[in-house]
Amino acid sequence: MPTGFPLDQCRAVITGASSGLGAEFARQLAPHAQTLVLVARRAEALEAVKAELVGKQAQVLCCVADLATDAGCTTVSDFLSANGLKPTLLINNAGMGDYGSFASSSAEKTRTQIDLNITALTMLTHELLPQMDRPAGILNVSSLASTLPMPELAVYAASKSYVTSFSEALAIELAPENITVSCVCPGPTPTNFSKTAKRSDGTDTNRDGQGLLRIPPAQVVREALAALKNGQACIFPGMGVSIAGRVFRLLPRRLMRVLLRRRARSK
Numbered sequence: 001m002p003t004g005f006p007l008d009q010c011r012a013v014i015t016g017a018s019s020g021l022g023a024e025f026a027r028q029l030a031p032h033a034q035t036l037v038l039v040a041r042r043a044e045a046l047e048a049v050k051a052e053l054v055g056k057q058a059q060v061l062c063c064v065a066d067l068a069t070d071a072g073c074t075t076v077s078d079f080l081s082a083n084g085l086k087p088t089l090l091i092n093n094a095g096m097g098d099y100g101s102f103a104s105s106s107a108e109k110t111r112t113q114i115d116l117n118i119t120a121l122t123m124l125t126h127e128l129l130p131q132m133d134r135p136a137g138i139l140n141v142s143s144l145a146s147t148l149p150m151p152e153l154a155v156y157a158a159s160k161s162y163v164t165s166f167s168e169a170l171a172i173e174l175a176p177e178n179i180t181v182s183c184v185c186p187g188p189t190p191t192n193f194s195k196t197a198k199r200s201d202g203t204d205t206n207r208d209g210q211g212l213l214r215i216p217p218a219q220v221v222r223e224a225l226a227a228l229k230n231g232q233a234c235i236f237p238g239m240g241v242s243i244a245g246r247v248f249r250l251l252p253r254r255l256m257r258v259l260l261r262r263r264a265r266s267k
């Protein structure tokens with residue numbers, strides 16, 4: 001049974017590494033890792049993150065792939081084969097949200113969200129598992145939203161529920177194979193997330209009070225990597241989010257719906 005994943009000399013694939021939490025995972029792993037494969041759609045943004053890491057221990061490679069497409073996972077897998085790389089760590093971080101009501105959402109953005117947050121995370125894990133050297137680690141980026149049925153962020157919260165559930169099941173299933181699986185559930189974190197989740201009509205469901213839960217990306221990543229290293233299956237980084245996560249998971253569903261209805265009315 002794994003007691004945690006040793007980060008030193010890891011060969012990591014990081015999705016969504018061109019900004020926000022993904023770029024921060026690359027920054028914090030670069031002094032310890034052997035190789036980092038940075039995956040995202042924007043080549044220039046990936047190269048900018050790579051340039052920041054010059055002189056650190058890790059060899060850094062950029063792989064341009066749109067993970068919301070069927071070809072996305074194969075592109076990553078082919079890239080690893082072409083470079084003779086067997087990863088030991090997969091960080092499924094790429095994800096996006098969509099602020100506003102489900103009824104008024106764009107069908108295309110809703111589908112992309114599901115394709116990226118659920119399908120890509122699942123299928124990339126499926127594709128890479130057989131290629132990964134042991135001991136191995138998988139770190140999935142979920143969200144505090146995974147604990148709540150969130151009106152006006154419904155598909156996102158449901159997709160992150162999937163990520164948390166899937167991760168906790170895999171943590172049990174893969175432990176005998178010496179693979180540590182952790183999932184991190186951040187609260188509101190200042191990245192490009194809100195910019196992407198906002199709609200073109202300006203719809204933005206951010207609420208007052210979220211500031212209390214906000215912690216910097218560097219702390220989210222530090223706590224997530226420590227959880228993986230220590231073999232913790234699921235963590236809520238930061239004191240406020242950690243308390244909120246525990247409370248939300250214990251609240252009776254009926255009471256939770258009453259509170260969420262009130263919150264929705266108060267906007």
Ligand SMILES: NC(=O)c1ccc[n+]([C@@H]2O[C@H](COP(=O)([O-])OP(=O)(O)OC[C@H]3O[C@@H](n4cnc5c(N)ncnc54)[C@H](OP(=O)(O)O)[C@@H]3O)[C@@H](O)[C@H]2O)c1
Pocket residue numbers: 015016017018019020021022039040041042043045065066067068069093094095096097116141142143144185186187188189190191192193194196
């Ligand atoms: N920030 C928060 O408040 C917060 C809270 C809880 C959980 N999270 C989760 O944290 C993770 C990272 O998000 P973030 O906050 O760092 O936001 P971010 O700054 O917007 O980063 C998202 C990353 O995903 C990549 N990405 C988006 N669509 C992609 C696609 N189709 N194919 C490949 N890569 C794609 C983006 O790169 P390209 O645009 O270059 O493709 C970018 O690197 C997400 O899973 C998010 O749900 C964020």
